[in-house]
Amino acid sequence: MSNVAPADIDDGIASAASADPLGPGSMLYDLSHQVRWGLVATRAIVLEAAHPQIDAALITNSTFVAHPWRRLRNTVLSTQRMVNPDERVRRREAARLNRLHARITGTDAEGRPFNAADPEVRAWVVATMFESTVTMCRLSGESLDGPALDRLYSEFLALLALMEPDGGKLPPTLREFWPYYEFMIEERLENTETVHIILDRLFAQVPAPPLLRDRPAAWAAGRALAGPVATAITVASLPEPLRARLGLPELPGARTLIHTAYLSTRLATRLLPEAWTRLDTVMTMLDPKYAPAPDGDPLAGLRRGAAKAGALFRLLTPSPMTPPADESRLRSASRFFSEVLDQTGNGYLDWPDVAAMAREIATRLDLDAQDEDRLFTAFADWWRELQKELDTDGDGRISGQEYAAATAAMTSSALIRVAEVLFDVTDADGDQTIDAREYRALFRTAFDHDAGDADERLTRAEFVRRFLNFMAGRGHSDAYEGLFAQS
Amino acid sequence: MDGNGRWAAQRSLPRTAGHQAAEAAVIDVIEAAHTAGVEWLSLYAFSTENWRRPAAEIDVLLRLVRRAIRKHALSLHARGVRCRFLGVADPRIPPPLARDIADLMALTRDNRRMTLTVAFDHGGRRDIVEAARSLIRDGVPPEQVTEESFARHLPHPDMPEVDLVIRTSGEQRISNFMLWQVAYAEWVFPEVLWPDFRAEHFWECLDVYRRRDRRFGGVQVPTATGKGA
Numbered sequence: 001m002s003n004v005a006p007a008d009i010d011d012g013i014a015s016a017a018s019a020d021p022l023g024p025g026s027m028l029y030d031l032s033h034q035v036r037w038g039l040v041a042t043r044a045i046v047l048e049a050a051h052p053q054i055d056a057a058l059i060t061n062s063t064f065v066a067h068p069w070r071r072l073r074n075t076v077l078s079t080q081r082m083v084n085p086d087e088r089v090r091r092r093e094a095a096r097l098n099r100l101h102a103r104i105t106g107t108d109a110e111g112r113p114f115n116a117a118d119p120e121v122r123a124w125v126v127a128t129m130f131e132s133t134v135t136m137c138r139l140s141g142e143s144l145d146g147p148a149l150d151r152l153y154s155e156f157l158a159l160l161a162l163m164e165p166d167g168g169k170l171p172p173t174l175r176e177f178w179p180y181y182e183f184m185i186e187e188r189l190e191n192t193e194t195v196h197i198i199l200d201r202l203f204a205q206v207p208a209p210p211l212l213r214d215r216p217a218a219w220a221a222g223r224a225l226a227g228p229v230a231t232a233i234t235v236a237s238l239p240e241p242l243r244a245r246l247g248l249p250e251l252p253g254a255r256t257l258i259h260t261a262y263l264s265t266r267l268a269t270r271l272l273p274e275a276w277t278r279l280d281t282v283m284t285m286l287d288p289k290y291a292p293a294p295d296g297d298p299l300a301g302l303r304r305g306a307a308k309a310g311a312l313f314r315l316l317t318p319s320p321m322t323p324p325a326d327e328s329r330l331r332s333a334s335r336f337f338s339e340v341l342d343q344t345g346n347g348y349l350d351w352p353d354v355a356a357m358a359r360e361i362a363t364r365l366d367l368d369a370q371d372e373d374r375l376f377t378a379f380a381d382w383w384r385e386l387q388k389e390l391d392t393d394g395d396g397r398i399s400g401q402e403y404a405a406a407t408a409a410m411t412s413s414a415l416i417r418v419a420e421v422l423f424d425v426t427d428a429d430g431d432q433t434i435d436a437r438e439y440r441a442l443f444r445t446a447f448d449h450d451a452g453d454a455d456e457r458l459t460r461a462e463f464v465r466r467f468l469n470f471m472a473g474r475g476h477s478d479a480y481e482g483l484f485a486q487s
Numbered sequence: 488m489d490g491n492g493r494w495a496a497q498r499s500l501p502r503t504a505g506h507q508a509a510e511a512a513v514i515d516v517i518e519a520a521h522t523a524g525v526e527w528l529s530l531y532a533f534s535t536e537n538w539r540r541p542a543a544e545i546d547v548l549l550r551l552v553r554r555a556i557r558k559h560a561l562s563l564h565a566r567g568v569r570c571r572f573l574g575v576a577d578p579r580i581p582p583p584l585a586r587d588i589a590d591l592m593a594l595t596r597d598n599r600r601m602t603l604t605v606a607f608d609h610g611g612r613r614d615i616v617e618a619a620r621s622l623i624r625d626g627v628p629p630e631q632v633t634e635e636s637f638a639r640h641l642p643h644p645d646m647p648e649v650d651l652v653i654r655t656s657g658e659q660r661i662s663n664f665m666l667w668q669v670a671y672a673e674w675v676f677p678e679v680l681w682p683d684f685r686a687e688h689f690w691e692c693l694d695v696y697r698r699r700d701r702r703f704g705g706v707q708v709p710t711a712t713g714k715g716a
Contacts, residue, residue: 304596304597307593308593308594308596310590310593311589311590311591311593311594312560312561312564312590312594314586314587314590315556315557315560315561315587315590315591315594316557316560316561319583320583
């Protein structure tokens with residue numbers, strides 16, 4: 001197999017016949033760092049969700065419904081770790097995903113078993129990403145030729161092999177891949193609930209860019225227009241048989257729209273400074289809590305410009321002197337329940353909700369198996385205690401009413417244990433304080449100076465106190481809101 | 488700013504009317520300093536001790552400050568004025584005002600024509616105590632603590648020493664204002680009440696300053712500090 005990539009992707013890698021199928025120099029590495037990869041990830045997630053087993057896993061375990069952007073961000077982050085230049089980072093991420101998937105098994109409401117670690121399921125996930133990448137290139141007017149397709153496919157096989165010791169269940173060659181893909185589309189995919197949830201909610205929840213922060217109304221208005229357009233683009237890019245099965249009509253003009261959208265991301269990728277069109281850039285621009293590390297931010301100028309524009313916009317638009325106090329500072333028990341505790345958004349607090357919190361922390365901190373186990377065990381103990389105390393009707397889960405009736409029980413010894421384990425795993429250097437770097441790893445934001453963090457360090461006692469305050473719904477915390485409540 | 492209350496009392500108006508009238512003086516002085524080529528102008532708007540005033544008056548004052556920031560942000564930015572605040576640490580400052588202050592600083596941070604420092608919720612002693620804390624936190628050994636190294640731990644360490652302090656309405660006290668930075672400053676005490684203070688008063692003060700024989704600091708391009716409150 002020759003290693004020739006179309007010049008459009010990156011002239012620099014065309015001749016890079018590196019032995020390493022992932023990492024810098026691979027097509028996957030370059031593509032997965034471009035902003036266009038966001039379109040790939042979005043489309044792939046829709047195709048995944050049409051798989052009945054994945055649908056069941058998502059419905060019962062995933063926080064997709066309540067936090068679709070978190071899932072998208074984690075998908076992107078995970079892919080980028082899997083193509084990291086350092087092989088150890090890749091293996092570590094693969095091992096983490098394996099542990100994560102092993103925790104997602106069960107039976108859905110209709111009695112269908114599901115298992116996220118099922119090799120066939122995982123093969124399909126990688127297949128959707130490969131096919132979406134190919135489609136993305138085609139729609140943006142740079143169809144990959146035979147050798148490039150072969151190379152890209154072999155890179156995805158290598159990606160799957162990182163997670164599957166026996167190499168995984170994808171067809172070994174590209175020639176065999178297409179029949180497999182068509183079979184999956186024709187025979188296996190279904191009109192599942194999660195596909196519609198994703199299409200309905202993902203773009204309806206795009207977080208506001210810096211310019212429009214604190215202007216939720218203006219952002220909501222813009223999003224109300226842009227959301228359906230983004231959905232139409234995603235829908236129009238789906239394979240025709242699947243779209244028909246999902247009952248999604250082809251909208252007039254959608255073809256033109258989709259080409260325009262893909263083409264403009266490609267042009268943007270080629271014409272704008274490389275740093276601007278990097279996917280992480282766009283993701284961090286959208287992340288309301290993200291604050292760049294003080295050193296080495298190549299986008300400082302752009303960020304500064306955006307910050308200035310945002311500042312001017314806010315200064316020039318009317319805003320009341322007194323914000324509605326109940327809105328900003330005090331959240332009622334029911335709001336806390338729906339925004340923080342009910343991670344899966346099904347109206348109940350259940351183990352998947354609690355596990356989702358642990359999962360988000362483990363992903364952010366990139367924990368190893370031992371720390372991850374400690375964290376999950378602490379959360380599990382807390383969950384058992386909650387269940388015992390709060391589940392008054394004995395249905396195994398806690399409703400919003402049950403929770404509201406007994407909020408006092410939230411500060412329990414098991415929750416203190418959770419806080420302590422969270423402190424331990426966050427305190428990466430083990431010096432018994434959380435410094436600015438460790439704080440940023442967990443919360444993706446700088447220390448909150450308003451909360452009196454003049455020292456740039458948090459002691460164990462202070463960390464535990466803040467966590468308990470937040471989890472008891474007593475204290476507002478931007479940092480924890482960003483970790484648990486926001487999309 | 489100094490004399491607002493008396494100004495209002497002379498006209499049988501509520502004290503808050505004096506604060507309202509002060510805005511025109513602030514804008515006039517900024518404009519005058521800008522024209523005169525003053526590169527560093529500081530205004531003492533609100534001291535840490537001012538929180539002891541009646542709640543209603545403080546409330547009006549905070550609203551006035553916020554309104555003024557929003558009203559003049561764009562023109563300050565257009566004139567190349569970098570706006571900074573000194574103090575602003577008290578939790579009683581309403582979040583919308585804190586947000587606007589942060590926005591004004593972010594908007595104008597790269598401007599260089601003139602730096603306007605608004606001392607708001609400011610206390611000179613507090614700044615010195617904070618600098619001492621910062622030194623201790625950094626573990627600076629005692630023999631390395633010098634006047635220069637100490638000054639680097641004060642807020643806005645790039646700010647030069649104050650050359651001239653203007654305190655209006657005949658008051659002749661320091662009132663905890665930039666204690667460290669005023670060590671060698673010249674002081675003038677015009678009798679005029681702050682709401683009546685205008686560009687011509689500012690020019691007069693600069694004139695007085697020019698005629699003084701100073702041992703410290705240059706006299707080519709004077710930096711000036713207006714003292715209100």
